[in-house]
Amino acid sequence: MLVQNCNPITLQFCKSAFLLKWFFAFLLFCTSVFKLYDRSVFLFTCVKTFLRFSRSDVLFFCFSITFDLLSRWLWWPAPPHAFNPAPIMSKVISFATQKGGSGKSTLALVLAAPLATEYGLRIAVLDCDYQQSIVKTREQVDAANFARLRETNPDAQYPYDVYPWQLNRIFDFIDNPEHNYDLIIIDVPGRADGDDVFNALTACDAVIVPLVSDYLDRASTAEFMTILEAIKKAADDAQIDFQYYGLPTKRVAGQREEKEMDDYIDGLGLSRFNSYLGHRKAYTRASTLYSLLNPAWSRYAGGTKDTNDEIRRVCEELIERLGLPDRRATAAISVSTASTSAK
Numbered sequence: 001m002l003v004q005n006c007n008p009i010t011l012q013f014c015k016s017a018f019l020l021k022w023f024f025a026f027l028l029f030c031t032s033v034f035k036l037y038d039r040s041v042f043l044f045t046c047v048k049t050f051l052r053f054s055r056s057d058v059l060f061f062c063f064s065i066t067f068d069l070l071s072r073w074l075w076w077p078a079p080p081h082a083f084n085p086a087p088i089m090s091k092v093i094s095f096a097t098q099k100g101g102s103g104k105s106t107l108a109l110v111l112a113a114p115l116a117t118e119y120g121l122r123i124a125v126l127d128c129d130y131q132q133s134i135v136k137t138r139e140q141v142d143a144a145n146f147a148r149l150r151e152t153n154p155d156a157q158y159p160y161d162v163y164p165w166q167l168n169r170i171f172d173f174i175d176n177p178e179h180n181y182d183l184i185i186i187d188v189p190g191r192a193d194g195d196d197v198f199n200a201l202t203a204c205d206a207v208i209v210p211l212v213s214d215y216l217d218r219a220s221t222a223e224f225m226t227i228l229e230a231i232k233k234a235a236d237d238a239q240i241d242f243q244y245y246g247l248p249t250k251r252v253a254g255q256r257e258e259k260e261m262d263d264y265i266d267g268l269g270l271s272r273f274n275s276y277l278g279h280r281k282a283y284t285r286a287s288t289l290y291s292l293l294n295p296a297w298s299r300y301a302g303g304t305k306d307t308n309d310e311i312r313r314v315c316e317e318l319i320e321r322l323g324l325p326d327r328r329a330t331a332a333i334s335v336s337t338a339s340t341s342a343k
């Protein structure tokens, strides 16, 4: 999602122009009110006032109009929220497919924490599923660990923000000029039967379809592709960037079905991530507080070096495909402070 970028000097000038414009508009308004107040019958007074404008009134009016046009020209094409002094480039993604239980929320959980702590991304997760899996993970699973972490480090923060959100209000969030997230992840319900899911997906720069190699998943992936193709076509017509990818998950190495699934997806023409998540117990213990790359939390969750390598590969491919910033160097500090407190 693109928010307009503006030169700070232009912005400052626009701000002054904006204020001056409203100052003159206010003066004009006051003049009119006084003129109307002077006379008693409203309509009659309007006509009379208009006809009896003095030369200075007319000059003043012309000056205000000129000023108004000038300040509009200075604005254009930036919308009013371009006054935000920090230009932002947020990417909006969703792990989505119509098949329930395919690992959408787990992908969001497994990837959001390392992308924030290791790769330094500012992330918001909008939990739009009525099940509220991610909100519940934070409020019910992570709350005790967070309280413990706060005892040793009163300034500790969650690595990313989680919001319970309504599907039909997605644009209110992503169009809000106040936030400065690099990445907004929308967790959608496992269905595609209403306009609300469709509309939420149109807000995304990329939709990532979890690919699970079983026959039922294959069929629903093919159906879901028709929705994504429709969005892509509309986005292309409107010259908006929209991508969709498949990301294998719950993968069991060496199974014949995995190869069959890959071939099936390639046959559908769905661009597939080279990286993937395996079917691992550790992923079922993903937290919104600690990344599975955090050694202490990984040990607790049953993670291994393979788990870490897998997560890193997916994070890096995601960053590359979406063109996200990679701030690994600055992120390293926050990881080390968290790692001492995981239980």
Ligand SMILES: Nc1ncnc2c1ncn2[C@@H]1O[C@H](COP(=O)(O)OP(=O)(O)OP(=O)(O)O)[C@@H](O)[C@H]1O
Binding pocket: 099, 100, 101, 102, 103, 104, 105, 106, 107, 129, 131, 133, 188, 189, 190, 191, 249, 250, 251, 277, 278, 279, 280, 281, 283, 284
């Ligand atoms: N990579 C994985 N390895 C092992 N278990 C997984 C993996 N991904 C998801 N699961 C498990 O599969 C189940 C469904 O996962 P999840 O809730 O993420 O799916 P979902 O697509 O979000 O479901 P819904 O459509 O209901 O929102 C959960 O029990 C989760 O722990």
Ligand SMILES: [Mg+2]
Binding pocket: 104, 105, 106, 129, 133, 187, 188, 189, 190
């Ligand atoms: Mg879910």
